[in-house]
Amino acid sequence: MKAIVYDKYGPPDVLKLTEVEKPVPKDNQVLVKIRAASVNYGNLVLLKGEPFLARFAFGLLKPKYPIPGGDIAGQVEVVGKEVTQFQPGDEVFGDLSGCGWGGFAEYVAVPENALVLKPANLSFEEAAAVPMASVTALQSLRDKGEIQAGQKVLIYGASGGVGTFAIQIAKAIGAEVTAVCSTRNVDIAKSIGADHVIDYTKEDFTQKTERYDVILGANGSQPISVYKRALNSNGIFVHVGGSGTQMFQAMVMGPWISMIERKKVGIFLQRANQKDLIYIKELLETDKVKPVIDRQYTLVEVPEAFKYFAEGHAQGKVVISV
Template identity: 80%
Template sequence: MKAIVSNKYGPPDALELTEVEKPIPKDNQVLVKIHAASINFGNLVLLKGEPFLARFAFGLFKPKYRIPGGDIAGQVEAVGKNVQQFKPGEDVFGDLSGFGWGGFAEYVSVPESALALKPANLSYEEAAAAPMAGVTALQGLRDKGKIQSGQKVLINGASGGVGTFAVQIAKSLGAEVTGVCSPRNLDILQSIGADHAIDYTKDDFTQEAEKYDLILGVNGHKPISAYKRTLNPNGIFVHVGGSSAQMFQAMTLGPWISMTGSKKMGTFLQRPNQKDLLFLKELLDNGKVKPVIDRCYKLSEVHEAFRYFEEGHSQGKVVITVS
Protein backbone atom coordinates (compact mmCIF):
# COMPACT_ATOMS: atom_id res chain seq x y z
CA MET A 1 0.00 0.00 0.00
CA LYS A 2 1.01 3.64 -0.33
CA ALA A 3 1.87 5.54 2.85
CA ILE A 4 3.58 8.69 4.05
CA VAL A 5 6.63 7.65 6.05
CA SER A 6 8.70 9.70 8.49
CA ASN A 7 12.18 8.31 9.13
CA LYS A 8 13.68 11.42 10.70
CA TYR A 9 12.59 14.62 12.39
CA GLY A 10 12.51 17.68 10.22
CA PRO A 11 10.44 19.88 7.91
CA PRO A 12 7.62 18.55 5.72
CA ASP A 13 10.13 17.64 3.01
CA ALA A 14 11.40 14.89 5.35
CA LEU A 15 8.19 12.95 4.70
CA GLU A 16 8.32 10.29 2.01
CA LEU A 17 5.51 8.79 -0.06
CA THR A 18 6.44 5.14 -0.47
CA GLU A 19 5.18 1.56 -0.60
CA VAL A 20 4.91 -0.38 2.67
CA GLU A 21 3.35 -3.67 3.72
CA LYS A 22 -0.42 -3.62 4.03
CA PRO A 23 -1.30 -4.39 7.66
CA ILE A 24 -3.06 -7.58 8.73
CA PRO A 25 -5.59 -7.10 11.55
CA LYS A 26 -4.97 -8.91 14.82
CA ASP A 27 -7.79 -10.65 16.67
CA ASN A 28 -8.95 -7.42 18.34
CA GLN A 29 -8.29 -5.10 15.40
CA VAL A 30 -10.22 -3.55 12.54
CA LEU A 31 -8.64 -3.14 9.10
CA VAL A 32 -9.80 0.18 7.64
CA LYS A 33 -9.43 1.30 4.04
CA ILE A 34 -8.73 5.00 4.60
CA HIS A 35 -10.53 7.50 2.39
CA ALA A 36 -9.49 10.71 4.18
CA ALA A 37 -7.30 11.96 7.02
CA SER A 38 -6.62 15.36 8.53
CA ILE A 39 -3.77 17.38 10.01
CA ASN A 40 -3.64 18.51 13.64
CA PHE A 41 -1.02 20.21 15.78
CA GLY A 42 0.04 16.80 17.10
CA ASN A 43 1.10 15.90 13.56
CA LEU A 44 3.54 18.82 13.57
CA VAL A 45 5.01 17.65 16.87
CA LEU A 46 5.41 14.15 15.47
CA LEU A 47 6.97 15.55 12.28
CA LYS A 48 9.48 17.93 13.87
CA GLY A 49 10.10 16.42 17.29
CA GLU A 50 9.42 19.83 18.85
CA PRO A 51 9.08 20.76 21.64
CA PHE A 52 11.97 18.49 22.59
CA LEU A 53 10.15 17.00 25.60
CA ALA A 54 7.71 15.40 23.17
CA ARG A 55 10.50 13.14 21.95
CA PHE A 56 10.30 11.15 25.17
CA ALA A 57 6.90 10.00 23.92
CA PHE A 58 7.48 10.05 20.16
CA GLY A 59 11.10 8.85 19.94
CA LEU A 60 14.27 10.52 21.21
CA PHE A 61 16.40 10.50 18.05
CA LYS A 62 13.95 9.54 15.32
CA PRO A 63 10.17 9.12 15.08
CA LYS A 64 8.85 6.11 16.97
CA TYR A 65 5.76 6.10 14.76
CA ARG A 66 6.84 5.92 11.11
CA ILE A 67 3.45 6.68 9.54
CA PRO A 68 1.92 9.90 10.92
CA GLY A 69 -1.73 10.82 10.78
CA GLY A 70 -4.26 10.67 13.62
CA ASP A 71 -7.73 11.50 12.31
CA ILE A 72 -9.19 9.16 9.69
CA ALA A 73 -12.42 8.21 7.97
CA GLY A 74 -12.89 5.17 5.79
CA GLN A 75 -14.50 1.78 5.34
CA VAL A 76 -14.01 -1.43 7.28
CA GLU A 77 -12.38 -4.03 5.04
CA ALA A 78 -11.84 -6.83 7.57
CA VAL A 79 -12.11 -7.49 11.30
CA GLY A 80 -10.32 -9.76 13.75
CA LYS A 81 -12.21 -12.66 15.30
CA ASN A 82 -12.71 -10.87 18.63
CA VAL A 83 -14.12 -7.64 17.18
CA GLN A 84 -17.72 -7.05 18.26
CA GLN A 85 -18.65 -3.51 17.20
CA PHE A 86 -17.95 -3.41 13.46
CA LYS A 87 -18.30 -5.51 10.35
CA PRO A 88 -16.86 -5.27 6.82
CA GLY A 89 -18.44 -2.62 4.63
CA GLU A 90 -19.30 -0.19 7.42
CA ASP A 91 -18.06 3.40 7.29
CA VAL A 92 -16.07 4.51 10.34
CA PHE A 93 -14.06 7.45 11.65
CA GLY A 94 -11.67 7.83 14.54
CA ASP A 95 -8.54 9.18 16.19
CA LEU A 96 -5.45 6.96 15.99
CA SER A 97 -3.16 9.16 18.11
CA GLY A 98 -3.51 6.86 21.11
CA PHE A 99 -3.06 3.72 19.03
CA GLY A 100 0.20 4.20 17.12
CA TRP A 101 -0.94 6.78 14.56
CA GLY A 102 -0.76 5.57 10.91
CA GLY A 103 -3.50 7.65 9.26
CA PHE A 104 -1.55 8.91 6.24
CA ALA A 105 -1.80 5.61 4.41
CA GLU A 106 -4.22 3.59 2.33
CA TYR A 107 -4.93 1.12 5.15
CA VAL A 108 -4.55 0.89 8.91
CA SER A 109 -5.26 -1.78 11.54
CA VAL A 110 -6.41 -0.46 14.91
CA PRO A 111 -8.34 -1.64 17.98
CA GLU A 112 -12.10 -1.16 17.63
CA SER A 113 -12.01 1.26 20.60
CA ALA A 114 -10.31 3.84 18.33
CA LEU A 115 -13.33 4.02 16.03
CA ALA A 116 -17.01 4.85 15.75
CA LEU A 117 -19.48 4.57 12.92
CA LYS A 118 -19.15 7.55 10.58
CA PRO A 119 -22.02 10.05 10.74
CA ALA A 120 -24.10 9.28 7.66
CA ASN A 121 -24.63 12.97 6.88
CA LEU A 122 -20.90 13.66 6.53
CA SER A 123 -18.50 13.01 3.67
CA TYR A 124 -15.31 11.09 4.39
CA GLU A 125 -13.41 14.39 4.34
CA GLU A 126 -15.77 16.02 6.82
CA ALA A 127 -15.67 13.00 9.11
CA ALA A 128 -11.87 12.87 9.04
CA ALA A 129 -11.75 16.51 10.12
CA ALA A 130 -13.67 15.86 13.32
CA PRO A 131 -12.23 13.37 15.85
CA MET A 132 -9.13 14.95 17.39
CA ALA A 133 -10.11 18.61 17.12
CA GLY A 134 -13.72 17.91 18.12
CA VAL A 135 -12.82 15.81 21.17
CA THR A 136 -10.15 18.33 22.18
CA ALA A 137 -12.76 21.09 22.15
CA LEU A 138 -15.26 18.91 24.00
CA GLN A 139 -12.85 17.89 26.75
CA GLY A 140 -11.49 21.42 27.14
CA LEU A 141 -14.95 22.93 27.53
CA ARG A 142 -16.81 20.21 29.41
CA ASP A 143 -14.19 18.39 31.48
CA LYS A 144 -11.54 21.02 32.17
CA GLY A 145 -13.69 24.13 31.74
CA LYS A 146 -16.79 22.81 33.55
CA ILE A 147 -19.02 24.65 31.08
CA GLN A 148 -22.59 25.40 32.17
CA SER A 149 -25.62 26.51 30.21
CA GLY A 150 -26.03 30.29 30.26
CA GLN A 151 -22.35 31.03 30.83
CA LYS A 152 -20.39 33.57 28.84
CA VAL A 153 -17.63 31.71 26.99
CA LEU A 154 -14.80 33.19 24.94
CA ILE A 155 -12.82 31.18 22.38
CA ASN A 156 -9.49 32.77 21.46
CA GLY A 157 -8.43 31.33 18.11
CA ALA A 158 -12.01 30.53 17.16
CA SER A 159 -11.56 30.06 13.40
CA GLY A 160 -9.02 27.21 13.42
CA GLY A 161 -9.56 23.48 13.68
CA VAL A 162 -10.22 23.20 17.42
CA GLY A 163 -11.73 26.68 17.59
CA THR A 164 -14.51 26.07 15.07
CA PHE A 165 -15.54 22.94 16.95
CA ALA A 166 -15.31 24.75 20.30
CA VAL A 167 -17.68 27.51 19.18
CA GLN A 168 -20.30 25.01 18.03
CA ILE A 169 -19.96 22.65 20.99
CA ALA A 170 -20.19 25.53 23.47
CA LYS A 171 -23.36 26.72 21.72
CA SER A 172 -24.83 23.21 21.80
CA LEU A 173 -24.22 23.15 25.57
CA GLY A 174 -26.16 26.37 26.04
CA ALA A 175 -23.41 28.98 26.36
CA GLU A 176 -23.28 32.53 25.02
CA VAL A 177 -20.19 32.36 22.81
CA THR A 178 -17.73 35.05 21.76
CA GLY A 179 -15.07 34.14 19.21
CA VAL A 180 -11.77 35.95 18.61
CA CYS A 181 -10.26 35.81 15.12
CA SER A 182 -8.73 37.80 12.27
CA PRO A 183 -10.98 40.01 10.10
CA ARG A 184 -11.04 37.53 7.20
CA ASN A 185 -12.61 34.90 9.47
CA LEU A 186 -15.46 36.93 10.96
CA ASP A 187 -17.95 35.49 8.47
CA ILE A 188 -16.97 31.96 9.45
CA LEU A 189 -17.77 32.63 13.11
CA GLN A 190 -21.15 34.00 12.16
CA SER A 191 -21.87 30.97 9.96
CA ILE A 192 -21.17 28.51 12.81
CA GLY A 193 -23.34 30.32 15.31
CA ALA A 194 -21.07 32.52 17.43
CA ASP A 195 -23.10 35.13 19.31
CA HIS A 196 -20.30 37.70 19.12
CA ALA A 197 -17.07 38.00 17.13
CA ILE A 198 -14.01 40.08 18.00
CA ASP A 199 -11.50 41.18 15.37
CA TYR A 200 -8.21 40.97 17.27
CA THR A 201 -6.56 43.46 14.89
CA LYS A 202 -8.98 46.14 16.10
CA ASP A 203 -9.94 45.18 19.65
CA ASP A 204 -8.07 43.59 22.55
CA PHE A 205 -10.60 41.58 24.54
CA THR A 206 -8.30 41.57 27.58
CA GLN A 207 -8.58 45.37 27.77
CA GLU A 208 -12.37 45.49 27.55
CA ALA A 209 -14.87 45.69 30.41
CA GLU A 210 -16.61 42.45 29.35
CA LYS A 211 -15.78 39.47 31.55
CA TYR A 212 -16.24 35.76 30.88
CA ASP A 213 -17.02 32.65 32.90
CA LEU A 214 -14.85 30.43 30.72
CA ILE A 215 -12.05 31.20 28.27
CA LEU A 216 -10.63 28.57 25.96
CA GLY A 217 -7.22 29.65 24.67
CA VAL A 218 -6.78 27.78 21.40
CA ASN A 219 -4.34 30.26 19.92
CA GLY A 220 -2.57 33.46 20.91
CA HIS A 221 0.39 34.76 22.84
CA LYS A 222 -1.11 36.87 25.63
CA PRO A 223 0.34 36.57 29.14
CA ILE A 224 -1.71 34.53 31.54
CA SER A 225 -2.28 37.62 33.70
CA ALA A 226 -4.27 39.17 30.82
CA TYR A 227 -6.58 36.18 30.70
CA LYS A 228 -6.96 36.28 34.49
CA ARG A 229 -8.29 39.84 34.54
CA THR A 230 -10.76 38.97 31.78
CA LEU A 231 -12.38 36.22 33.87
CA ASN A 232 -15.36 36.64 36.15
CA PRO A 233 -14.91 35.60 39.79
CA ASN A 234 -14.77 31.78 39.83
CA GLY A 235 -14.04 31.87 36.10
CA ILE A 236 -11.87 29.27 34.36
CA PHE A 237 -9.14 29.66 31.73
CA VAL A 238 -8.14 26.54 29.78
CA HIS A 239 -5.00 26.64 27.64
CA VAL A 240 -5.26 24.37 24.61
CA GLY A 241 -2.74 25.92 22.23
CA GLY A 242 -0.76 29.06 21.50
CA SER A 243 2.74 30.35 21.99
CA SER A 244 5.34 28.41 23.97
CA ALA A 245 5.58 31.26 26.49
CA GLN A 246 1.83 31.15 27.04
CA MET A 247 1.92 27.37 27.51
CA PHE A 248 4.82 27.64 29.98
CA GLN A 249 2.94 30.24 32.02
CA ALA A 250 -0.23 28.13 32.04
CA MET A 251 1.76 25.13 33.28
CA THR A 252 3.78 26.96 35.92
CA LEU A 253 1.79 30.00 37.05
CA GLY A 254 -1.62 28.51 36.39
CA PRO A 255 -1.59 26.11 39.37
CA TRP A 256 -0.38 28.88 41.70
CA ILE A 257 -3.13 31.27 40.59
CA SER A 258 -5.69 28.48 40.97
CA MET A 259 -4.59 27.68 44.51
CA THR A 260 -4.45 31.28 45.72
CA GLY A 261 -7.68 32.70 44.30
CA SER A 262 -11.16 31.94 43.03
CA LYS A 263 -10.14 31.88 39.37
CA LYS A 264 -8.86 28.62 37.89
CA MET A 265 -6.19 28.54 35.19
CA GLY A 266 -4.44 25.63 33.58
CA THR A 267 -3.64 23.56 30.54
CA PHE A 268 -4.62 20.10 29.41
CA LEU A 269 -3.88 17.45 26.80
CA GLN A 270 -6.62 15.77 24.83
CA ARG A 271 -7.05 12.08 25.56
CA PRO A 272 -8.70 10.08 22.78
CA ASN A 273 -11.45 7.74 23.91
CA GLN A 274 -14.42 6.11 22.26
CA LYS A 275 -16.99 7.48 24.71
CA ASP A 276 -16.20 11.08 23.78
CA LEU A 277 -15.96 10.17 20.09
CA LEU A 278 -19.50 8.79 20.32
CA PHE A 279 -20.67 11.97 22.09
CA LEU A 280 -19.18 14.00 19.25
CA LYS A 281 -20.80 11.67 16.69
CA GLU A 282 -24.22 12.42 18.19
CA LEU A 283 -23.62 16.17 17.82
CA LEU A 284 -22.55 15.63 14.21
CA ASP A 285 -25.51 13.34 13.49
CA ASN A 286 -27.92 15.96 14.84
CA GLY A 287 -26.35 18.79 12.85
CA LYS A 288 -25.43 20.70 16.01
CA VAL A 289 -21.79 20.61 14.93
CA LYS A 290 -20.46 20.68 11.37
CA PRO A 291 -16.77 20.43 10.45
CA VAL A 292 -15.25 23.46 8.74
CA ILE A 293 -12.73 22.51 6.05
CA ASP A 294 -10.29 25.00 4.58
CA ARG A 295 -8.46 22.92 1.97
CA CYS A 296 -8.15 19.33 0.78
CA TYR A 297 -4.91 17.85 -0.56
CA LYS A 298 -4.06 14.51 -2.16
CA LEU A 299 -1.83 12.06 -0.30
CA SER A 300 0.93 12.88 -2.80
CA GLU A 301 0.59 16.58 -1.84
CA VAL A 302 1.16 16.06 1.88
CA HIS A 303 4.25 18.31 1.84
CA GLU A 304 2.21 21.23 0.55
CA ALA A 305 -0.54 20.46 3.06
CA PHE A 306 1.87 20.60 5.99
CA ARG A 307 3.51 23.78 4.75
CA TYR A 308 0.12 25.47 4.51
CA PHE A 309 -0.92 24.16 7.95
CA GLU A 310 2.35 25.42 9.48
CA GLU A 311 1.50 28.98 8.47
CA GLY A 312 -1.22 28.91 11.12
CA HIS A 313 -3.92 30.71 9.12
CA SER A 314 -6.16 27.85 8.08
CA GLN A 315 -9.90 28.42 8.35
CA GLY A 316 -10.97 25.20 10.03
CA LYS A 317 -9.27 21.95 9.09
CA VAL A 318 -6.74 20.86 6.45
CA VAL A 319 -7.70 17.46 5.05
CA ILE A 320 -5.81 14.79 3.11
CA THR A 321 -7.87 12.82 0.58
CA VAL A 322 -6.33 9.35 0.54
CA SER A 323 -8.73 7.32 -1.61
Protein backbone atom coordinates in the same frame (compact mmCIF):
# COMPACT_ATOMS: atom_id res chain seq x y z
CA MET B 1 0.14 -0.06 0.02
CA LYS B 2 1.13 3.59 -0.35
CA ALA B 3 1.93 5.57 2.79
CA ILE B 4 3.62 8.74 3.92
CA VAL B 5 6.67 7.82 6.00
CA TYR B 6 9.58 9.57 7.71
CA ASP B 7 12.64 8.36 9.57
CA LYS B 8 13.94 11.58 11.11
CA TYR B 9 12.53 14.70 12.71
CA GLY B 10 12.48 17.84 10.62
CA PRO B 11 10.48 20.02 8.21
CA PRO B 12 7.68 18.69 5.98
CA ASP B 13 10.24 17.77 3.33
CA VAL B 14 11.31 14.72 5.38
CA LEU B 15 7.90 13.16 4.60
CA LYS B 16 8.03 10.77 1.66
CA LEU B 17 5.35 8.80 -0.20
CA THR B 18 6.48 5.19 -0.56
CA GLU B 19 5.30 1.57 -0.70
CA VAL B 20 5.06 -0.33 2.61
CA GLU B 21 3.54 -3.63 3.68
CA LYS B 22 -0.22 -3.62 4.05
CA PRO B 23 -1.02 -4.30 7.73
CA VAL B 24 -2.67 -7.52 8.88
CA PRO B 25 -5.18 -6.98 11.72
CA LYS B 26 -4.79 -8.83 15.01
CA ASP B 27 -7.73 -10.62 16.65
CA ASN B 28 -8.82 -7.42 18.42
CA GLN B 29 -8.21 -5.10 15.48
CA VAL B 30 -10.05 -3.70 12.48
CA LEU B 31 -8.45 -3.21 9.07
CA VAL B 32 -9.67 0.08 7.60
CA LYS B 33 -9.33 1.19 4.00
CA ILE B 34 -8.66 4.88 4.58
CA ARG B 35 -10.61 7.29 2.41
CA ALA B 36 -9.58 10.55 4.08
CA ALA B 37 -7.41 11.92 6.89
CA SER B 38 -6.67 15.34 8.36
CA VAL B 39 -3.82 17.39 9.81
CA ASN B 40 -3.68 18.44 13.46
CA TYR B 41 -1.22 20.23 15.72
CA GLY B 42 -0.19 16.86 17.15
CA ASN B 43 1.01 15.89 13.67
CA LEU B 44 3.40 18.86 13.70
CA VAL B 45 4.75 17.79 17.09
CA LEU B 46 5.46 14.30 15.71
CA LEU B 47 7.03 15.73 12.57
CA LYS B 48 9.40 18.18 14.25
CA GLY B 49 9.96 16.40 17.55
CA GLU B 50 9.19 19.71 19.27
CA PRO B 51 8.76 20.56 22.07
CA PHE B 52 11.64 18.26 23.00
CA LEU B 53 9.73 16.70 25.90
CA ALA B 54 7.39 15.12 23.34
CA ARG B 55 10.26 12.91 22.16
CA PHE B 56 10.06 10.89 25.37
CA ALA B 57 6.70 9.65 24.09
CA PHE B 58 7.33 9.70 20.34
CA GLY B 59 10.99 8.66 20.07
CA LEU B 60 14.05 10.34 21.54
CA LEU B 61 16.43 10.30 18.57
CA LYS B 62 14.12 9.36 15.71
CA PRO B 63 10.36 8.93 15.22
CA LYS B 64 8.85 5.93 17.00
CA TYR B 65 5.88 5.91 14.60
CA PRO B 66 7.07 5.97 10.95
CA ILE B 67 3.64 6.73 9.46
CA PRO B 68 2.06 9.91 10.86
CA GLY B 69 -1.61 10.83 10.79
CA GLY B 70 -4.20 10.67 13.57
CA ASP B 71 -7.66 11.48 12.19
CA ILE B 72 -9.10 9.10 9.62
CA ALA B 73 -12.34 8.11 7.92
CA GLY B 74 -12.83 5.03 5.78
CA GLN B 75 -14.41 1.61 5.34
CA VAL B 76 -13.88 -1.53 7.37
CA GLU B 77 -12.32 -4.21 5.19
CA VAL B 78 -11.49 -6.99 7.70
CA VAL B 79 -12.32 -7.53 11.37
CA GLY B 80 -10.43 -9.69 13.88
CA LYS B 81 -12.27 -12.57 15.50
CA GLU B 82 -12.58 -10.72 18.83
CA VAL B 83 -14.11 -7.59 17.28
CA THR B 84 -17.79 -7.06 18.17
CA GLN B 85 -18.59 -3.45 17.21
CA PHE B 86 -17.96 -3.51 13.46
CA GLN B 87 -18.25 -5.66 10.37
CA PRO B 88 -16.78 -5.46 6.85
CA GLY B 89 -18.31 -2.63 4.85
CA ASP B 90 -19.01 -0.34 7.80
CA GLU B 91 -18.08 3.30 7.26
CA VAL B 92 -16.11 4.57 10.24
CA PHE B 93 -14.05 7.48 11.53
CA GLY B 94 -11.68 7.79 14.44
CA ASP B 95 -8.56 9.08 16.18
CA LEU B 96 -5.40 6.96 15.98
CA SER B 97 -3.27 9.11 18.29
CA GLY B 98 -3.71 6.68 21.16
CA CYS B 99 -2.84 3.53 19.21
CA GLY B 100 0.22 4.17 17.07
CA TRP B 101 -0.91 6.80 14.51
CA GLY B 102 -0.60 5.68 10.84
CA GLY B 103 -3.40 7.66 9.20
CA PHE B 104 -1.53 8.98 6.16
CA ALA B 105 -1.74 5.68 4.31
CA GLU B 106 -4.13 3.57 2.25
CA TYR B 107 -4.81 1.11 5.10
CA VAL B 108 -4.44 0.90 8.86
CA ALA B 109 -5.09 -1.82 11.45
CA VAL B 110 -6.37 -0.43 14.76
CA PRO B 111 -8.24 -1.52 17.91
CA GLU B 112 -11.99 -1.23 17.52
CA ASN B 113 -12.27 1.30 20.37
CA ALA B 114 -10.38 3.84 18.24
CA LEU B 115 -13.31 3.97 15.81
CA VAL B 116 -16.96 5.06 15.63
CA LEU B 117 -19.52 4.58 12.87
CA LYS B 118 -19.40 7.53 10.48
CA PRO B 119 -22.45 9.82 10.45
CA ALA B 120 -24.41 9.17 7.27
CA ASN B 121 -24.80 12.91 6.63
CA LEU B 122 -21.03 13.47 6.37
CA SER B 123 -18.62 12.69 3.53
CA PHE B 124 -15.40 10.84 4.32
CA GLU B 125 -13.48 14.11 4.05
CA GLU B 126 -15.86 15.86 6.46
CA ALA B 127 -15.70 12.95 8.92
CA ALA B 128 -11.89 12.88 8.82
CA ALA B 129 -11.85 16.54 9.86
CA VAL B 130 -13.67 15.79 13.11
CA PRO B 131 -12.09 13.44 15.69
CA MET B 132 -9.07 15.01 17.34
CA ALA B 133 -10.06 18.68 17.13
CA SER B 134 -13.67 18.14 18.20
CA VAL B 135 -12.81 15.89 21.15
CA THR B 136 -10.12 18.37 22.20
CA ALA B 137 -12.72 21.14 22.19
CA LEU B 138 -15.25 19.00 24.07
CA GLN B 139 -12.87 17.76 26.76
CA SER B 140 -11.26 21.16 27.34
CA LEU B 141 -14.62 22.92 27.71
CA ARG B 142 -16.46 20.23 29.66
CA ASP B 143 -13.77 18.55 31.75
CA LYS B 144 -11.27 21.36 32.32
CA GLY B 145 -13.49 24.41 31.82
CA GLU B 146 -16.49 22.90 33.63
CA ILE B 147 -18.77 24.70 31.18
CA GLN B 148 -22.45 25.10 32.08
CA ALA B 149 -25.51 26.28 30.17
CA GLY B 150 -26.01 30.03 30.48
CA GLN B 151 -22.33 30.81 31.06
CA LYS B 152 -20.35 33.35 29.07
CA VAL B 153 -17.53 31.68 27.14
CA LEU B 154 -14.73 33.29 25.13
CA ILE B 155 -12.85 31.31 22.48
CA TYR B 156 -9.51 32.90 21.58
CA GLY B 157 -8.23 31.51 18.29
CA ALA B 158 -11.73 30.68 17.17
CA SER B 159 -11.09 30.03 13.48
CA GLY B 160 -8.82 26.97 13.62
CA GLY B 161 -9.77 23.32 13.95
CA VAL B 162 -10.27 23.31 17.72
CA GLY B 163 -11.72 26.82 17.77
CA THR B 164 -14.44 26.18 15.18
CA PHE B 165 -15.56 23.06 17.04
CA ALA B 166 -15.36 24.84 20.41
CA ILE B 167 -17.76 27.55 19.26
CA GLN B 168 -20.34 24.99 18.16
CA ILE B 169 -19.98 22.67 21.15
CA ALA B 170 -20.25 25.55 23.61
CA LYS B 171 -23.42 26.70 21.83
CA ALA B 172 -24.84 23.17 21.89
CA ILE B 173 -24.28 23.07 25.64
CA GLY B 174 -26.15 26.36 25.99
CA ALA B 175 -23.41 28.93 26.55
CA GLU B 176 -23.21 32.50 25.26
CA VAL B 177 -20.14 32.45 23.02
CA THR B 178 -17.73 35.23 22.09
CA ALA B 179 -15.21 34.35 19.38
CA VAL B 180 -11.90 36.17 18.93
CA CYS B 181 -10.30 35.93 15.48
CA SER B 182 -8.82 37.99 12.65
CA THR B 183 -10.80 39.99 10.09
CA ARG B 184 -10.78 37.25 7.42
CA ASN B 185 -12.40 34.81 9.85
CA VAL B 186 -15.19 36.95 11.30
CA ASP B 187 -17.83 35.65 8.89
CA ILE B 188 -16.89 32.02 9.57
CA ALA B 189 -17.25 32.50 13.33
CA LYS B 190 -20.66 34.11 12.86
CA SER B 191 -21.82 31.40 10.45
CA ILE B 192 -21.18 28.59 12.95
CA GLY B 193 -23.07 30.25 15.77
CA ALA B 194 -20.88 32.69 17.71
CA ASP B 195 -23.08 35.21 19.54
CA HIS B 196 -20.37 37.87 19.46
CA VAL B 197 -17.20 38.14 17.37
CA ILE B 198 -14.20 40.30 18.26
CA ASP B 199 -11.72 41.08 15.47
CA TYR B 200 -8.42 41.20 17.35
CA THR B 201 -6.84 43.32 14.61
CA LYS B 202 -9.32 46.10 15.43
CA GLU B 203 -10.31 45.52 19.07
CA ASP B 204 -8.64 44.39 22.27
CA PHE B 205 -11.00 42.10 24.18
CA THR B 206 -9.20 42.90 27.45
CA GLN B 207 -10.20 46.56 27.13
CA LYS B 208 -13.87 45.65 27.24
CA THR B 209 -15.82 45.49 30.49
CA GLU B 210 -17.20 42.02 29.73
CA ARG B 211 -15.99 39.20 31.98
CA TYR B 212 -16.20 35.50 31.15
CA ASP B 213 -16.91 32.31 33.06
CA VAL B 214 -14.69 30.23 30.75
CA ILE B 215 -11.92 31.33 28.39
CA LEU B 216 -10.50 28.77 25.98
CA GLY B 217 -7.11 29.67 24.55
CA ALA B 218 -6.99 27.71 21.30
CA ASN B 219 -4.27 29.94 19.86
CA GLY B 220 -2.44 33.16 20.64
CA SER B 221 0.57 34.52 22.47
CA GLN B 222 -0.88 36.74 25.19
CA PRO B 223 0.47 36.47 28.74
CA ILE B 224 -1.68 34.48 31.15
CA SER B 225 -2.27 37.68 33.14
CA VAL B 226 -4.25 39.10 30.20
CA TYR B 227 -6.72 36.23 30.22
CA LYS B 228 -6.91 36.23 34.02
CA ARG B 229 -8.11 39.84 34.04
CA ALA B 230 -10.94 38.95 31.66
CA LEU B 231 -12.27 36.15 33.89
CA ASN B 232 -15.11 36.41 36.37
CA SER B 233 -14.12 36.06 40.03
CA ASN B 234 -14.45 32.27 39.82
CA GLY B 235 -13.76 31.91 36.10
CA ILE B 236 -11.57 29.29 34.40
CA PHE B 237 -8.93 29.75 31.69
CA VAL B 238 -7.91 26.65 29.71
CA HIS B 239 -4.79 26.69 27.52
CA VAL B 240 -5.17 24.33 24.56
CA GLY B 241 -2.82 25.86 22.00
CA GLY B 242 -0.68 28.91 21.46
CA SER B 243 2.87 30.08 21.93
CA GLY B 244 5.41 28.09 23.90
CA THR B 245 5.73 31.00 26.33
CA GLN B 246 2.01 30.96 27.01
CA MET B 247 2.05 27.20 27.55
CA PHE B 248 4.99 27.52 29.96
CA GLN B 249 3.17 30.24 31.92
CA ALA B 250 0.04 28.13 32.13
CA MET B 251 2.03 25.14 33.38
CA VAL B 252 4.09 27.08 35.93
CA MET B 253 1.80 29.91 37.03
CA GLY B 254 -1.51 28.10 36.60
CA PRO B 255 -1.31 25.91 39.71
CA TRP B 256 -0.19 28.90 41.81
CA ILE B 257 -3.01 31.14 40.57
CA SER B 258 -5.55 28.36 41.07
CA MET B 259 -4.32 27.84 44.64
CA ILE B 260 -4.34 31.44 45.86
CA GLU B 261 -7.34 32.76 43.89
CA ARG B 262 -10.84 31.61 43.08
CA LYS B 263 -9.94 31.87 39.42
CA LYS B 264 -8.43 28.79 37.81
CA VAL B 265 -5.77 28.54 35.11
CA GLY B 266 -4.91 25.20 33.56
CA ILE B 267 -3.42 23.49 30.54
CA PHE B 268 -5.21 20.74 28.65
CA LEU B 269 -3.95 17.80 26.60
CA GLN B 270 -6.49 15.79 24.61
CA ARG B 271 -6.93 12.05 25.05
CA ALA B 272 -8.56 9.89 22.38
CA ASN B 273 -11.86 8.62 23.75
CA GLN B 274 -14.48 6.57 21.91
CA LYS B 275 -17.33 7.63 24.22
CA ASP B 276 -16.59 11.31 23.60
CA LEU B 277 -16.41 10.74 19.85
CA ILE B 278 -19.82 9.06 19.99
CA TYR B 279 -21.14 12.20 21.72
CA ILE B 280 -19.68 14.32 18.91
CA LYS B 281 -21.23 11.95 16.34
CA GLU B 282 -24.67 12.65 17.81
CA LEU B 283 -24.10 16.41 17.53
CA LEU B 284 -23.03 15.94 13.90
CA GLU B 285 -26.11 13.85 13.08
CA THR B 286 -28.42 16.53 14.51
CA ASP B 287 -26.56 19.34 12.69
CA LYS B 288 -25.57 21.02 15.95
CA VAL B 289 -21.94 20.73 14.89
CA LYS B 290 -20.39 20.70 11.43
CA PRO B 291 -16.73 20.56 10.38
CA VAL B 292 -15.19 23.60 8.71
CA ILE B 293 -12.75 22.58 5.98
CA ASP B 294 -10.22 25.03 4.57
CA ARG B 295 -8.29 23.00 2.00
CA GLN B 296 -8.02 19.46 0.67
CA TYR B 297 -4.85 17.74 -0.52
CA THR B 298 -4.04 14.30 -1.92
CA LEU B 299 -1.77 11.76 -0.22
CA VAL B 300 1.20 12.73 -2.38
CA GLU B 301 0.63 16.37 -1.39
CA VAL B 302 0.90 15.74 2.38
CA PRO B 303 4.20 17.71 2.68
CA GLU B 304 2.49 20.72 1.08
CA ALA B 305 -0.47 20.28 3.43
CA PHE B 306 1.90 20.37 6.41
CA LYS B 307 3.63 23.49 5.12
CA TYR B 308 0.31 25.29 4.78
CA PHE B 309 -0.96 24.09 8.16
CA ALA B 310 2.28 25.13 9.89
CA GLU B 311 1.73 28.73 8.76
CA GLY B 312 -1.05 28.87 11.35
CA HIS B 313 -3.70 30.53 9.22
CA ALA B 314 -5.94 27.59 8.30
CA GLN B 315 -9.66 28.34 8.52
CA GLY B 316 -10.89 25.17 10.17
CA LYS B 317 -9.30 21.89 9.06
CA VAL B 318 -6.83 20.77 6.40
CA VAL B 319 -7.96 17.45 4.92
CA ILE B 320 -6.15 14.71 3.00
CA SER B 321 -8.12 12.72 0.42
CA VAL B 322 -6.62 9.24 0.14
